[in-house]
Amino acid sequence: MKKVEMFVAGMSYSQSQSGAYALFLGVVGEDKRLPIIIGGFEAQAIAIFLEKMKPQRPLTHDLFKNFADSFEIHLLEVVINKFEEGIFFSKLVCEKDGEIKEIDSRTSDAVALALRFGCPIYADESIVEEAGIVIEEPDQEEEEENLQTTESEPHPSSANPYEDYLLEELEELLQKAIEEENYEEASRIRDEIKRRKEKS
Numbered sequence: 001m002k003k004v005e006m007f008v009a010g011m012s013y014s015q016s017q018s019g020a021y022a023l024f025l026g027v028v029g030e031d032k033r034l035p036i037i038i039g040g041f042e043a044q045a046i047a048i049f050l051e052k053m054k055p056q057r058p059l060t061h062d063l064f065k066n067f068a069d070s071f072e073i074h075l076l077e078v079v080i081n082k083f084e085e086g087i088f089f090s091k092l093v094c095e096k097d098g099e100i101k102e103i104d105s106r107t108s109d110a111v112a113l114a115l116r117f118g119c120p121i122y123a124d125e126s127i128v129e130e131a132g133i134v135i136e137e138p139d140q141e142e143e144e145e146n147l148q149t150t151e152s153e154p155h156p157s158s159a160n161p162y163e164d165y166l167l168e169e170l171e172e173l174l175q176k177a178i179e180e181e182n183y184e185e186a187s188r189i190r191d192e193i194k195r196r197k198e199k200s
Contacts, residue, residue: 003079003122008050008111009033011043023111025080025121032132034080034123036088042108044183049115051190053178061112068117072096078114080107080123083131162192170196 009026014037021043025034038046045061047053058066068075074095082089090110092103105113114121162170170193177186 001081002125004028004125004128006034006080006121006123008046008115008121011047023108025111025123027123027128027132031135032128033135034088034128034132036107038108040184042106042112044187045112046108046115047187048183049112051187053183053186053190055183056179056181061109061116064113065116068094075113075117075119076100077119078105078110078121080110080121080127082124083127088127088131160192162189167193167196 005028006025007028009024011021011023014020014022017037019040020037021040023036023038023043023046025036026032027034045059048055048059049061055062067073076093076095078090078092080088080090088107090105090107092105092110092113094101094103111121162173165173170189174186174189174193177183177189
């Protein structure tokens with residue numbers, strides 16, 4: 001099996017499944033992406049780590065990391081090793097006292113753990129060839145046209161609930177959402193804060 005190294009390229013709401021998210025893993029050094037449909041809980045676990053949020057209590061994947069560290073179990077790598085009927089399968093390659101063990105895992109959990117352990121993510125090359133998609137970067141003219149279209153055509157159905165808040169108020173709302181362990185709302189607030197800072 002030839003492996004290719006992957007990285008977390010992004011995440012978005014799934015257009016095909018309600019309440020689900022699309023996780024995009026990119027191939028290192030290429031413009032190819034592997035789209036993986038994952039659940040809301042796993043999406044939050046990945047987003048919280050990427051956005052450097054600090055939960056009040058450890059989430060499941062944090063608990064797994066703490067448990068493994070306590071017993072000196074090391075996660076060496078994550079490998080997406082099978083793709084059947086639209087579902088990706090993965091394995092965790094772990095080491096303890098020089099002994100290597102492979103543990104089956106859902107890909108969403110495997111990615112969330114790989115981020116916390118700081119270990120590489122790989123995929124079987126044949127899986128990338130079969131399920132990967134090429135992302136074409138839009139040129140400057142297309143980006144400007146899309147921006148003009150977005151700005152000139154309001155969408156009342158997608159009103160931003162945070163648009164009337166000041167940046168300082170958003171920061172306070174974010175902290176409150178984290179303290180209340182409402183990570184889905186925290187992610188939305190963080191997105192709005194990021195959008196504001198990018199515009200300024």
